[in-house]
Amino acid sequence: MNLPRRTFLKGILATSGAVALGTLLAAVMADWPKTAFQSETVEGALNALFESPDSEETDKITIIAPDMAANGNSIPVEVKVDLPKVESITIIADKNPVPLVARFKFADNAEGYVKTRIRMAKTSNIVTVVKADGKLYTARRQVKVTVGGCGG
């Protein structure tokens, strides 16, 4: 947090009521994998998401992202999966304070494809884990980040 103290305190006041609400909401949003999204390690996140987190490296997953990003706050990431029956795509930035960025779940008629924009704290790998036909596959791609997107 690089916020001035006053702004920061205002933030606390504004959000203190929301904490209780957030707890209530957590019960409703059972689908949101809280433990995985709080894990500070890639391994911890994967263990929380998957019963058996072992995955097979594959070239059937294409990650489109810039090789270099001046600003880590908004890095476009496109994931294309050339495997049948894609159930989910999980996106991880392996050096972020909280590595798990997002998880996308697909119905049978959806393609194994997603595009979004993520924050990256520093030069690191975008790691994707894809569940397809009950099996886990993985691929990674490095992005060089000049100014990190997790500083404040």
Add this chain to the structure above:
Amino acid sequence: MSMRMKAYNEEGLTVVKALIKHPMERPSTNEEGKETPGHFIQEVIFEHGGQQVMSALLSGGVSKNPFLAFKFKGGADGDMVKLTWTDNQGGTGTKEVKIG
């Protein structure tokens, strides 16, 4: 909060693109160990014909004003695609667009 969304058919697939206006503040802990929960969208659900086609589970690691795009089969011109988002402070939003 406002959002932009479009859905169109291309090469036998329906392409859906959405841009949701949201601060996507990450949870954080200050030097004294005080935690703030942040303010970010946790879930975005896309539906077509009353069926869920894609759900996105997000964190504060997704950029401010999140952009999401995906593709699905079986959407005809004129069908509706609906988006519903929920954030960690109980905020929610919805939008429906026609394919085409």
